Structure formats: structure tokens, C-alpha cells
Amino acid sequence: xxxxxxxxxxxxxxxxxxxxxxxxxxxxxxxxxxxxxxxxxxxxxxxxxxxxxxxxxxxxxxxxxxxxxxxxxxxxxxxxxxxxxxxxxxxxxxxxxxxxxxxxxxxxxxxxxxxxxxxxxxxxxxxxxxxxxxxxxxxxxxxxxxxxxxxxxxxxxxxxxxxxxxxxxxxxxxxxxxxxxxxxxxxxxxxxxxxxxxxxxxxxxxxxxxxxxxxxxxxxxxxxxxxxxxxxxxxxxxxxxxxxxxxxxxxxxxxxxxxxxxxxxxxxx
Numbered sequence: 381x382x383x384x385x386x387x388x389x390x391x392x393x394x395x396x397x398x399x400x401x402x403x404x405x406x407x408x409x410x411x412x413x414x415x416x417x418x419x420x421x422x423x424x425x426x427x428x429x430x431x432x433x434x435x436x437x438x439x440x441x442x443x444x445x446x447x448x449x450x451x452x453x454x455x456x457x458x459x460x461x462x463x464x465x466x467x468x469x470x471x472x473x474x475x476x477x478x479x480x481x482x483x484x485x486x487x488x489x490x491x492x493x494x495x496x497x498x499x500x501x502x503x504x505x506x507x508x509x510x511x512x513x514x515x516x517x518x519x520x521x522x523x524x525x526x527x528x529x530x531x532x533x534x535x536x537x538x539x540x541x542x543x544x545x546x547x548x549x550x551x552x553x554x555x556x557x558x559x560x561x562x563x564x565x566x567x568x569x570x571x572x573x574x575x576x577x578x579x580x581x582x583x584x585x586x587x588x589x590x591x592x593x594x595x596x597x598x599x600x601x602x603x604x605x606x607x608x609x610x611x612x613x614x615x616x617x618x619x620x621x622x623x624x625x626x627x628x629x630x631x632x633x634x635x636x637x638x639x640x641x642x643x644x645x646x647x648x649x
Contacts, residue, residue, distance in 0.1 A: 448481035571637070
């Protein structure tokens with residue numbers, strides 16, 4: 381039963397999404413309880429892990445809050461759970477929600493059983509919308525993941541083209557400089573080492589700036605979601621992407637330099 385709970389945020393009221401929950405028999409909804417036990421009584425409340433860490437709440441604490449109709453209550457924290465995204469930041473007894481929320485209607489009924497359970501319910505209650513997690517969820521997730529990976533590949537493709545073009549144009553424009561260095565006595569290997577060091581410095585500075593900008597954006601988004609500061613989501617993919625971009629930059633800088641400097645007859649001054 382979806383509802384809202386008001387908490388005191390430094391003297392200012394702030395609405396938090398919550399759920400009224402009633403279980404019968406074996407628990408079906410997995411909230412990933414990290415401490416306590418999800419045994420909802422009339423004066424009990426379960427809180428999400430970010431709120432518990434932010435406010436220092438633990439199992440057994442009495443916390444003040446305001447229900448949807450403005451009624452002030454002091455409830456006992458009986459559990460802290462981790463699976464709160466898309467569900468709610470607090471979980472209340474369903475009976476308490478019905479008493480104090482004028483919109484206190486059942487939004488979803490979660491059942492477990494054989495594969496034919498969905499068809500049986502739909503045949504008995506045609507007005508209900510029956511959704512099977514095993515049938516729909518993987519498909520939606522795979523579509524979203526596929527779209528995300530396609531967008532990343534397209535972005536990497538445009539980035540690779542931009543990097544190669546930038547290094548090629550900048551290297552080609554320095555032919556007169558290379559000619560002067562050759563006339564002054566510089567050898568081909570020396571010019572190669574010069575450009576290699578310039579490329580490494582450029583790529584390193586670009587990666588540091590990119591990591592700083594993305595770290596600020598991702599970190600701020602992470603804090604806004606659950607109160608935790610994260611610089612990246614998946615370390616393996618993140619560092620793999622950094623390594624790929626670094627390799628691309630070094631290759632893009634080395635190949636044009638090799639094509640320009642290997643020529644025996646450089647353009648005259």
C-alpha cells in the first residue's frame with residue numbers, strides 16, 4: 381500500500397515514500413533485511429539503510445514521524461533493509477496506513493506459487509493486471525542493458541574518431557617544426573621519443589580531467605540517491621574503460637608521428 385511519511389529534516393518537514401505491508405504465510409517480498417526482523421506490529425516501522433545510516437537509527441530506537449494525514453506517531457524501528465529503490469524508504473504496518481492515509485488502497489498483491497498461478501488468477505479475476513516476474517523482468521532488463529551498451533559503443537566510436545583526428549591534424553601541422561629539429565641535428569628516434577612523451581602527458585592530463593568531471597557528476601548523483609559517495613559504479617569496467625581510452629590515445633598519437641617522421645625527405649623550411 382503506497383503512502384508517504386514526513387520526517388523532520390533540520391526543522392523542515394520532508395516527505396519520504398513509504399509502503400504499508402502485510403504478510404500472510406511465507407514472505408514473498410525480499411527487502412534484504414540487514415538487521416532486525418521484518419515483523420510489523422501496530423507501533424513498528426522498518427527503515428531503509430541510507431536513512432538509518434544518515435540519522436544513526438538502529439533496531440529498537442523510537443523515532444518520531446508524521447503520517448499522511450499529519451498525525452504524529454512514535455514508532456519502534458524493528459528492521460533495517462537494503463532493497464529500497466523503487467519500493468519505499470520506510471515500511472509501515474498496512475493497518476496503520478489504512479487508518480491515516482485517505483488514499484490507503486492496495487496497490488499490489490505479491491503471490492508465490494506454480495507457473496500457472498498467474499493464469500489462474502487472471503481467469504478468476506479478469507479485472508486484475510497479472511504480472512509475472514520470471515516472464516517480464518528479465519526481458520525489460522535485457523532491453524535496457526542492450527540500449528545502454530549500444531549508446532556507450534556509439535559514444536566510444538565518436539570519441540575514437542575525435543581523438544585520432546585531433547592527433548593526426550596536430551602532428552601533421554608540426555611538419556615545419558620537425559624539419560627544423562632535423563636540420564638542427566635531431567634524429568628520427570629522438571623525435572619519436574619526444575612525441576611519445578608529449579602523447580603520454582596529454583593522455584594522462586586528459587584522463588585526470590575526465591575522471592575528475594565524471595567523479596563529481598557520478599558522486600553527486602550517488603549522494604542524491606542513497607547518501608553514499610561513489611566515484612564509479614563498477615570498478616572493473618571503469619578501469620577497463622580507462623585503460624582502453626589510454627591505449628587509444630597513445631596509438632592515435634604514435635601512428636601519425638611515425639608516418640610523418642619516417643619520410644626521408646621532410647618538407648623544406
